[in-house]
Amino acid sequence: MKPSLPHVLTFCLAVSTQAYSRHSGKASKTCAGLQSKFGDSIVQTAGAEYLSTVSNAWSLFNTLQRPTCVMYPRNANHVQVAMREIYRDKVRYAVQAGSHSGMTGWNNVDGGVLFAFSHMKDVKYNSTSDIITLQPGIRWGEAIAAVESYGVAPMGGRLTDVGTGLLLGGGLSYLAPEYGFSADLFKELDVVLVDGDLVTATATNRYSDLFRALKGGANRFGIVTRYAVEAVHTGTKEDKLWFGGLILYPEEAAEALVNATAKFVRSVTEPKAALFTCLFYAKTGGVLTDTHLVTLFYRGPSLPLDIYGDFLSIPFTSQSLGPASYSDAVNALGPGADRGFGQNFGGSAIAGPTSRYLDALNHFKNYSSIFQDELDHTLMAFTPILQSQINAGRTRGRNAIDPPDGPYAAVVFQDQYKQGVARISQELQDGRKLLFKQIPPSPGLPLYVGESDATQNAFATYSGYEFLKRTYAKYDPTRFNVQYADGPPGL
Ligand SMILES: Cc1cc2nc3c(=O)[nH]c(=O)nc-3n(C[C@H](O)[C@H](O)[C@H](O)COP(=O)(O)OP(=O)(O)OC[C@H]3O[C@@H](n4cnc5c(N)ncnc54)[C@H](O)[C@@H]3O)c2cc1C
CATH class of the missing domain: 3.30.465.10 (Uridine Diphospho-n-acetylenolpyruvylglucosamine Reductase; domain 3)
Known part of the structure; x- marks a missing residue:
């Protein structure tokens, strides 16, 4: 029998409360010390602001933990003092900024100290x-x-x-x-x-x-x-230096969109050209329905047909293309602020022939169709990483990801579970693992840590992995962070 929503939530809150009491002992002392230093508006253990912070993470899965206290720093010194005490007392901690992590436990903590930056927004x-x-x-x-x-x-x-x-x-x-x-x-x-x-x-x-x-x-x-x-x-907003917007497509456009995206990744070398392709699946009336979209923005007065012609020739449902400012572009997809749904990300990275992209589409559609009853929706999105982007990173001193030469598409899979459901079935968890195996990153390509699953170990796919390990050992020789904060594995 499928548990009802309130039961699922009650169960999860019970589990979360047990975990909280296991961890809260040591943290209580640390929190009390911090509270006496900074006062109870900067260090909170209960109350409206505390509750709103812990229940406002984007993923419902990150609203179930109960930190012993939330620290609301006003400046770096507050963070310093708190970190010194957390380090001394060996207490678990987490940091929350925009709260959009899709990884459970990365922006909230049970029975430890949560840093919430809601008062540092300059x-x-x-x-x-x-x-x-x-x-x-x-x-x-x-x-x-x-x-x-x-x-x-x-x-x-x-x-x-x-x-x-x-x-x-x-x-x-x-x-x-x-x-x-x-x-x-x-x-x-x-x-x-x-x-x-x-x-x-x-x-x-x-x-x-x-x-x-x-x-x-x-x-x-x-x-x-x-x-x-x-x-x-x-x-400025009035300058409107871009041209572009959003195009929505019907279900049957998926394959054509994937073809066009694969070609864009392989052939476009123009750094003024941006693209985001998103295939979205949900079940309505027992039937898997899909809506797809692209956002395309070109820094110039119109969309060049040699770059975007394929997307413009696929029959669409609606479009809102026109001159755009940068803030218009960033508003094209809306805020992404929905709350109350459990979320999971997975990632991949694809280069090479179109057949690899189409394989990914087939596996993802199959996954979506099998598990859609348990889900509000799934989506798979492609972001082209052009050679010009890789070169720009190198010119500016290299990042830790440092992808190898050659364009590729960063791929994200997102599962959004039904509203209020805080646990996912074992079958779905197994299905996700299988999906990651079926759509692995092409050899040598990095996963994007912000949009992959922790089990996929994004760091290990970076060219800068050895550098990252060495640097971590230098700045955290006692390995405190990996022991006392959740985050990416591999260091
Ligand atoms: C709707 C949506 C849209 C997205 N769109 C994009 C996109 O366009 N481009 C893109 O690159 N990614 C995108 N992402 C992925 C995004 O990069 C990650 O989800 C990212 O982690 C969000 O950062 P945040 O501050 O909102 O989240 P948080 O969950 O607050 O932070 C993310 C992680 O960073 C840590 N952290 C935050 N601040 C600090 C700090 N000051 N010091 C140390 N650690 C810190 C947190 O502990 C957590 O582990 C999107 C995600 C969502 C859900």
């Missing part, structure tokens, strides 16, 4: 240095809107509700073909190391290895309290 543009400074609590929609009147933007993501944790995974945006992964535009990072030391890392100072490791090393290398990034001159 963004500033310095026109002399041409640098934008971001505090970690800002979301992309807010950051882009705040500096748009100066005609600049920070490189972030493609949906407005997502936060700065994206940068630590690398970051894919419509600007990527021209400028690299979003992290490639880092200029200076303030980082609180596991033992509470605060350092400023740049490409050329004594922390240059840490600086590079943070371009893809996710939450493993410290807590970033300030990002200074190169400003991209994207124009």
Whole structure:
């Protein structure tokens, strides 16, 4: 018999409460100490703000943990002091910025200390240095809107509700073909190391290895309290330097879209051309239905037909193409702010012949059809990583991902479970594992840590993996972070 939704939730909350009481003992002392130092608005153990933080993560699976306290830092010093005590007391911890991690446990913690950056949301543009400074609590929609009147933007993501944790995974945006992964535009990072030391890392100072490791090393290398990034001159809202938008397609367009995407990845070399292809499956009235979409943006007055002609010639359901500002582009897919659904990501990376992309489509469609009753929807999306993006990262001192030469598509699979369902069946878990085997990354290609499953071990697919391991051993010699915080495996 299938359990009803309230039963599933009650069961999971019970499990979560048991885990909480196991871990909360040591953390209670640490939290009490921090509370007496900073007061109970900065360190909270209960109350409306505490509850809203712990229940507001994007994935329902990350709303079930109960930290012993939530620390709401106002500055880097608060993080330093707290980290020193967490390190001394050997307490579990987690960090939450935009809360969009699809990995359970990466942005919340049971019975430990959760850092929530909701009071550190400043963004500033310095026109002399041409640098934008971001505090970690800002979301992309807010950051882009705040500096748009100066005609600049920070490189972030493609949906407005997502936060700065994206940068630590690398970051894919419509600007990527021209400028690299979003992290490639880092200029200076303030980082609180596991033992509470605060350092400023740049490409050329004594922390240059840490600086590079943070371009893809996710939450493993410290807590970033300030990002200074190169400003991209994207124009103001009125300038509308792009042309493009969203096209929606009917079910039968899937194969043609995959063909067109594979060809785009192989043949397009123009850094002004961005594309995102998304195939979306849901079950309505017992039948698997699919809607597909692309967003395409070209930095220029129109969409060149030699680049986008295939997409424009596939019969579509609706389109909203036109002149666009950068903020229009980032708003094209909406905020991505839905809450209340359990989420899981998986990833792949594909290069080469169209047949590999079509294989992926067939396996994904088959998976979606088998498990759709348990799911609200599934989607598979392709982001082209052009050679120009790889080169841009190298020119700026290399990131930790450092893909090999040659264009490829970063692939994400997303499962969104039914609203309120907090556990997934064993069959579905097995199905996900099989899917990852059926659609492996092409040899040598990196997975994107922000959009893959922890079991896929994205770090091990990076060209910079050995570098990442060495750098981790240097900055966290007691391996505190990997023992006391959830995050990517492999270090
Ligand atoms: C709807 C949606 C759209 C997305 N679109 C894109 C996209 O266009 N491009 C793209 O590249 N990715 C995209 N992603 C994936 C995204 O990169 C990851 O989900 C990313 O982890 C989100 O960052 P966050 O700050 O919102 O999430 P969080 O869950 O708050 O943070 C993510 C991870 O980073 C850690 N972290 C956050 N801040 C810090 C810090 N200051 N110091 C140390 N560790 C920290 C957290 O502990 C967590 O492990 C999308 C995800 C979703 C759900």
